[in-house]
Amino acid sequence: MAQVTDHGGGVHSIKVPIPDNPLGHTLVHLVDTDRGPVLIDTGWDDPESWDTLVTGLASLKTGVADIHGMVITHHHPDHHGLSGQVREVSGAWIAMHAADTEVVRRTRESEPATWLTYLTEKLAAAGAPEEHLAPLRAARASGRTRTLPGLRAAIPDREIVPGELLDLAGRRLRAIWTPGHTPGHVCLHLEEDHPARLPGRGRLFSGDHLLPGISPHIGLYEDPDDTTVTDPLGDYLDSLERIGRLGAAEVLPAHQHAFTDASGRVRELLDHHEERLTGLLALLAAPLTPWQLAERMVWNRPWERIPHGSRSIAVSEAEAHLRRLVKLGRAEAAGTGPVTYVAV
Numbered sequence: 001m002a003q004v005t006d007h008g009g010g011v012h013s014i015k016v017p018i019p020d021n022p023l024g025h026t027l028v029h030l031v032d033t034d035r036g037p038v039l040i041d042t043g044w045d046d047p048e049s050w051d052t053l054v055t056g057l058a059s060l061k062t063g064v065a066d067i068h069g070m071v072i073t074h075h076h077p078d079h080h081g082l083s084g085q086v087r088e089v090s091g092a093w094i095a096m097h098a099a100d101t102e103v104v105r106r107t108r109e110s111e112p113a114t115w116l117t118y119l120t121e122k123l124a125a126a127g128a129p130e131e132h133l134a135p136l137r138a139a140r141a142s143g144r145t146r147t148l149p150g151l152r153a154a155i156p157d158r159e160i161v162p163g164e165l166l167d168l169a170g171r172r173l174r175a176i177w178t179p180g181h182t183p184g185h186v187c188l189h190l191e192e193d194h195p196a197r198l199p200g201r202g203r204l205f206s207g208d209h210l211l212p213g214i215s216p217h218i219g220l221y222e223d224p225d226d227t228t229v230t231d232p233l234g235d236y237l238d239s240l241e242r243i244g245r246l247g248a249a250e251v252l253p254a255h256q257h258a259f260t261d262a263s264g265r266v267r268e269l270l271d272h273h274e275e276r277l278t279g280l281l282a283l284l285a286a287p288l289t290p291w292q293l294a295e296r297m298v299w300n301r302p303w304e305r306i307p308h309g310s311r312s313i314a315v316s317e318a319e320a321h322l323r324r325l326v327k328l329g330r331a332e333a334a335g336t337g338p339v340t341y342v343a344v
Contacts, residue, residue, distance in 0.1 A: 013028065035169045037067055038070065071188060073207030075100040075103050083156075084154030095160050100184030104154075119136060126289060187207060231327050280322075292340075294314045
């Protein structure tokens with residue numbers, strides 16, 4: 001049975017499962033408008049996820065064919081995965097920030113093996129051992145790249161413009177660009193009185209940017225053809241501060257549960273990342289590669305119990321923190337092939 005929550009004021013959420021993922025589910029939000037229901041995110045492209053979404057909509061006396069539009073907070077497959085299938089059934093539009101639309105377009109137009117080639121080279125440069133690289137090479141050689149999620153994700157047909165109201169008849173939903181988790185992540189501010197009259201400024205659909213109990217993954221923005229030295233963690237921290245100043249009465253995130261005191265949660269996350277950066281500086285008393293740093297960082301389980309794919313994600317997160325430390329002048333690169341980093 002789909003788990004559906006009525007948040008009041010014509011807003012509901014449906015728990016759509018994510019297969020084989022500790023997050024468990026994506027909270028797909030449905031917002032009533034004068035032109036029909038609009039979804040904020042859609043869930044993973046999987047038969048069980050689709051069936052759950054259909055069942056949840058049915059419990060709200062609507063169906064996929066009734067969907068008027070989809071507003072996607074970011075391109076990840078647990079948010080954008082079912083958008084194409086919903087559009088096929090309903091003819092609904094799909095809106096996304098241009099930076100993430102470009103990621104979708106680039107992924108669709110690239111050869112399936114391009115991503116694994118890039119990832120293998122990047123991990124090798126980060127100091128990954130051969131036993132970690134070998135499965136990636138084997139997957140590329142076997143053609144298993146065609147099963148990677150997101151290869152055929154739907155291309156959005158509307159652009160979310162930061163600062164502007166979305167075209168939702170009878171609602172005031174304003175886009176706030178919050179890069180960090182992805183380059184085009186957006187939060188969506190429902191500029192309407194809270195239905196329970198909670199103090200604050202409306203409600204915030206926060207996607208993965210602001211979650212009540214976990215910190216979202218902040219890794220490097222991945223574009224094999226772009227040599228720009230980005231700072232995703234710096235982007236995320238700046239975005240957090242903007243959201244903290246918004247003063248939303250309630251946050252409706254894409255995972256876990258709705259919560260209040262957004263500014264308090266923002267402070268917790270800012271403190272968390274400052275503590276983490278300080279801890280990494282202590283680790284960097286001697287030069288370390290990004291892989292060696294990731295091995296020594298504190299995760300939700302010991303390094304030896306982290307699965308292969310999650311280790312690649314952990315290294316990307318270590319690299320994002322290194323980028324931040326270098327930009328702040330608190331660490332520098334040393335050596336070549338693979339590069340090591342040391343505190344200064």
